[in-house]
Amino acid sequence: MNQRENFFAMIEGKKPEFIPNSMEVYKSCIAGTCITDSPLMGGVDSFGVNWVATKEGAMPEPNKFLFDEIADWKEHVHFADLDSLGIEAAAAKEMEDFNQNNRNELVVNVFSACGLFERMAAFMGFENALCSLVEDPDSCREFFEALADYRIACHNRFIDAYQPDVLTYFDDLATANGLFMSPKVYREVIKPSHQRIVEAVTSRGVIFSQHTCGKCEEIVGDYVEMGARIWHSAQSMNDLEGIQEKYNDRLIIEGGWDSSGPASYIGASTEDLIEEAKRCANVYGQKGNFILMPTLLNENGNSLFVGDPRLEPMLKAFNEINKL
Amino acid sequence: MEKVLIELQQAIENGETQIAMNKTKEALNYGIRTDKIIQTAVNPAFKDLGQKMFDGEIYVTDVLMASRAAHAAMYVMEPILSRSTGTSKGIVAIGTVAGDLHDIGKNLVIMMLQGSGYTVIDLGIDVPAETFIEAVRMHKPHVLALSSLLTTTLPELDSMMEALVEQGLRTQVKVIVGGAPVTAEYAGRIKADAYANDLFEATEAVGDLMKNRIGKYTV
Numbered sequence: 409m410n411q412r413e414n415f416f417a418m419i420e421g422k423k424p425e426f427i428p429n430s431m432e433v434y435k436s437c438i439a440g441t442c443i444t445d446s447p448l449m450g451g452v453d454s455f456g457v458n459w460v461a462t463k464e465g466a467m468p469e470p471n472k473f474l475f476d477e478i479a480d481w482k483e484h485v486h487f488a489d490l491d492s493l494g495i496e497a498a499a500a501k502e503m504e505d506f507n508q509n510n511r512n513e514l515v516v517n518v519f520s521a522c523g524l525f526e527r528m529a530a531f532m533g534f535e536n537a538l539c540s541l542v543e544d545p546d547s548c549r550e551f552f553e554a555l556a557d558y559r560i561a562c563h564n565r566f567i568d569a570y571q572p573d574v575l576t577y578f579d580d581l582a583t584a585n586g587l588f589m590s591p592k593v594y595r596e597v598i599k600p601s602h603q604r605i606v607e608a609v610t611s612r613g614v615i616f617s618q619h620t621c622g623k624c625e626e627i628v629g630d631y632v633e634m635g636a637r638i639w640h641s642a643q644s645m646n647d648l649e650g651i652q653e654k655y656n657d658r659l660i661i662e663g664g665w666d667s668s669g670p671a672s673y674i675g676a677s678t679e680d681l682i683e684e685a686k687r688c689a690n691v692y693g694q695k696g697n698f699i700l701m702p703t704l705l706n707e708n709g710n711s712l713f714v715g716d717p718r719l720e721p722m723l724k725a726f727n728e729i730n731k732l
Numbered sequence: 733m734e735k736v737l738i739e740l741q742q743a744i745e746n747g748e749t750q751i752a753m754n755k756t757k758e759a760l761n762y763g764i765r766t767d768k769i770i771q772t773a774v775n776p777a778f779k780d781l782g783q784k785m786f787d788g789e790i791y792v793t794d795v796l797m798a799s800r801a802a803h804a805a806m807y808v809m810e811p812i813l814s815r816s817t818g819t820s821k822g823i824v825a826i827g828t829v830a831g832d833l834h835d836i837g838k839n840l841v842i843m844m845l846q847g848s849g850y851t852v853i854d855l856g857i858d859v860p861a862e863t864f865i866e867a868v869r870m871h872k873p874h875v876l877a878l879s880s881l882l883t884t885t886l887p888e889l890d891s892m893m894e895a896l897v898e899q900g901l902r903t904q905v906k907v908i909v910g911g912a913p914v915t916a917e918y919a920g921r922i923k924a925d926a927y928a929n930d931l932f933e934a935t936e937a938v939g940d941l942m943k944n945r946i947g948k949y950t951v
């Protein structure tokens with residue numbers, strides 16, 4: 409089986425031949441979301457929020473907020489006219505060298521960054537955003553509904569432009585120790601709009617992958633129920649084995665890597681990385697519903713963008729022990 | 733009279749800012765002293781919250797709302813607190829190390845320390861070693877608290893410790909470190925004085941450092 413066939417075997421609940429890894433199974437596409445949601449290289453986004461680039465990645469300029477009260481969102485939030493952004497041209501450029509043969513080999517995965525909650529935090533800061541969820545849930549719901557409409561429109565454009573197999577939607581809702589908000593608050597305030605976003609993607613025959621870092625296991629069941637088939641970044645502080653046991657072939661766990669642990673420290677040796685990859689393969693890989701996702705930052709930044717000499721030998725070693 | 737303190741504690745735990753302010757005023761009207769209010773209502777509220785957070789019963793939103801309520805209570809007491817000298821339990825200078833822009837955790841630690849009666853100097857995010865050094869010289873904090881959320885900025889903690897030694901300041905200030913990738917072992921290796929895993933532990937640890945006590949979080 410090639411990467412694509414092996415991936416779809418997993419999705420269809422059949423037995424894959426090997427444990428895939430996120431660096432080799434996907435053609436990941438980011439140009440669209442860089443225009444509509446978060447400029448990778450920094451700069452002002454389509455909502456007027458300034459992003460600062462750091463060598464590890466970009467984030468909204470700290471302590472500079474568009475507004476403080478979520479009740480005021482309508483005065484400050486203006487959704488861009490999607491016709492004017494050049495999404496299609498950017499997508500075409502990104503897919504320039506990707507031909508039908510590549511499509512038969514790999515899985516096309518379109519990223520959609522800065523989800524509902526993160527966007528709210530980009531406007532008003534994390535602390536304000538979190539307090540608003542509790543203090544003014546009605547305004548939050550109204551804001552999320554409007555934002556979901558925008559995101560759905562963006563996703564439809566991405567789907568038309570890229571013809572992807574998977575769409576990975578990013579929203580960080582958790583810390584290393586637990587959710588930012590209670591599951592009740594998530595379900596009452598965020599989930600209704602989140603659900604519309606998931607359904608709009610799956611209704612077009614595209615696989616929905618949900619990215620949430622940190623310990624978010626309390627709402628992973630909600631993701632599955634809404635129709636997500638992949639949970640992305642699935643970090644090791646969650647009970648990943650229990651979750652794999654529970655959802656079996658209904659959910660693929662993509663992650664496993666201990667991104668705050670010794671294998672991610674600066675100066676970790678190639679052997680440390682191989683060790684971590686092997687641990688993931690042994691502990692999470694055996695049931696055929698796991699994709700290894702190494703998260704590696706180094707002195708120069710995020711290895712995804714700046715590369716890292718340790719990755720190749722690590723993947724080579726992983727691919728020697730990943731047969732099922 | 734005790735009832736009002738229990739109600740204040742409850743209001744803080746529930747994150748009810750207005751009630752917390754009212755109950756603090758009521759307590760002051762009864763003639764209850766500010767140190768008693770802090771000791772029997774504010775501190776126990778945080779202790780309870782710490783346990784609940786540890787048990788996974790509450791979330792960051794709850795802690796934020798509680799901190800806001802505690803701040804409101806402190807705000808009501810502020811005029812009296814600042815009149816009576818020596819009420820500050822000590823000075824803590826805190827910042828997120830160079831290259832790292834995460835600040836939610838640091839801000840929670842600050843809220844908690846302030847809520848517990850410390851004077852906190854917030855140096856912000858992406859703080860270079862020179863700024864920390866300057867702050868130690870200028871403010872003479874009892875404790876220097878360093879936060880790092882990225883594995884790539886962990887080496888900044890090492891450099892900070894070295895800079896303190898080089899500048900001859902190491903014996904003047906206790907150092908506590910924290911943030912997701914930091915561990916007690918790491919803190920020990922770089923010869924920090926303490927490590928804490930969350931805002932509640934951090935406050936207990938700072939309390940120990942202040943009193944030169946070997947505590948649970950000393951490394």
Ligand code: B12
Binds near residue numbers: 468643704838840928
């Ligand atoms: C929220 C978040 C963000 C927000 C930050 C908003 C803000 N204003 O801070 C945003 C989205 C902007 C962001 C940006 C980035 N992030 Co980020 N982020 C997180 C996330 C999801 C939660 C962190 C958090 O705020 N937790 C909540 C607070 C309450 O917890 P805490 O910070 O751990 O703090 C507690 C304790 O640690 C302790 N503590 C903290 N500081 C101190 C200090 C002392 C002295 C003491 C005693 C205790 C203490 O007490 C606190 C309260 O209990 C983590 C995931 C995770 N697993 O932690 C990733 C995470 C930290 N981020 C990560 C990355 C890579 C980034 C980016 C580089 C990339 C990106 N574009 O996403 C940029 C950072 C750019 C930069 N140079 O700094 C990685 C780091 C990986 C690594 N190898 O180190 C993580 C682990 C996610 C992951 N799985 O990859 N992030």
